[in-house]
Amino acid sequence: MTISKIIEVPYALEIPVGPQHPALHEPVLLKAYADGEEVVRVDIYTGYNHRGIEKLTEKNTFYRNIFIVARVCGICNLVHANCYVRALEELLEKYPNDRARYLRVLAMELERVHSHMLINAVMAEIIGFDSLFMNIMRDREYVMKAKEVLTGNRVLSDYLMVGGVRRDVDSVKKDRLLKLIDRVLPRVKYYRRVFMEDDTLLKRMVGVGVVSKTDALRMSLVGPPARASGVKIDVRSSEKYDAYDEIPFNVVTRKEGDVWARMMVRWDEAIESLNMARYALEHLPSDGNPVPDERRLPRRFPPGEAYTRVEAPRGELTYYVMSDGKPKPYRVKIRTPSFINIINTASVYVGYTVADLPVILVSWDPCISCMERVTVIDPRTGEKRKVPVKELAGGGSRRVSQRYSL
């Protein structure tokens, strides 16, 4: 196969953002090589968002690290904090009471709903369905409001403490939360139907970026991408941490394995999560104060190590924390799901058109920033021109107009 065109996709760097598409995610660079319209190879470069967090955690105390690991990812900050805090609880052998465990699940499930709604909105936007993007974002505000009522802040709330949570809910807050859940659930069901029936969406998503079950296992995918390929992997059901052993839920799987299946798995999970949040609220145990006294928390951590996993909205997230008896951890190792899902799937793009590239990329729910510009290089003339990925998403090379070229 002769390569007639090289297309570089600097998904972050030269030019940052697109129309209605602020840099949502951490920056990454995809370099795609295309033969005509067909993608023949994709190279993935990372490291633009390297903040040295693992080293930073070794410089700070165990308790201060809770705030640092929550800022690994702002979208899934609660699961990061939960994973780390549970590792500390394993080290200290100090566990939260039932009410705190239920509240943790409630907060994490609300976070999952808002994360899944966000990535589905971004998918609608990448396809070119801007009004759907705006509508999903409007209804996502209800979830953000619910998160604010529960945790005190919209995004980063630092809700988790060793041995409990930072705020309790009273009956007034409980009613408000239930009302908000009742409001958002029919909307999520409606959007699920839109994704099931709308021709615009189906034409761009069905049969694109297919990953078979064997491939999903071989590439060790996690989270919704794996479940969309029929792999029943969910840490919530296998590990049963916090209150997941008491709250009923289904692990959503699909067999298709394409982009559409991945988005549908997210909608189904959002509905499951809302039902779980309602169950957690209605069956909230009252076995004491879920808020531990911060002044009485142990200052010394015994030597030892802990390894915990949680199901983040993007898949399995693991933390390894090692203590050598000093006030600071000896080592903290973080394994995030996005990294696995993005790095291992470079081969999936091959064979699809350049226009499918952003659609497949968004379907992994990447933590990627600024997916906006590609450089088209013609090797025969050496001519380079840059076009926004948005243009490519709008309909392939036909739409790549000189107007946007640099």
Add this chain to the structure above:
Amino acid sequence: MTSNPADAGEKTSSNNKVIEKGDGYSIIRRSPWIVHFNTGACNGCDIEVLAAITPHYDPERFGVKLAPSIRHGDILIITGAVTKKAAERLKRLYEQMPSPKYVIAVGACAISGGVFHNSYSVLAGADKVVPVDMYVPGCPPRPEAILQGIVKLLEKIGRKEPPPKE
């Protein structure tokens, strides 16, 4: 009005100068186009900037719109602790913006590095790379706060001559 052609020529050129210095800059405040760049943020500020441009908060009542490219932008919104790798890109991006240009640093990380200020790979602070006109504190700031930051910057633009920028 004058009938002398030589006078008219002089007058138009001087008028152009006045427009360039005064109204030409402040006209931006009627409809600034914003560009958002993530210099190593945790996405917390990013999703709040994203929320701020949706109909619920309705930024278009201030004429604020997201620009399709940095070359169309008037205001650059920076989120995130500036990592060393992203700093070069930020510098290059700022140079590509057409003048007059303004910069808003959103979030604790963009202001001072936030919780990451001690890290080996973080420069800590967008103002170490590009001049910043407005700071919006918070971790992350609410969408209302981000819009307020933009509106305050617009008031500032209307009030005085902008600093000379190349």
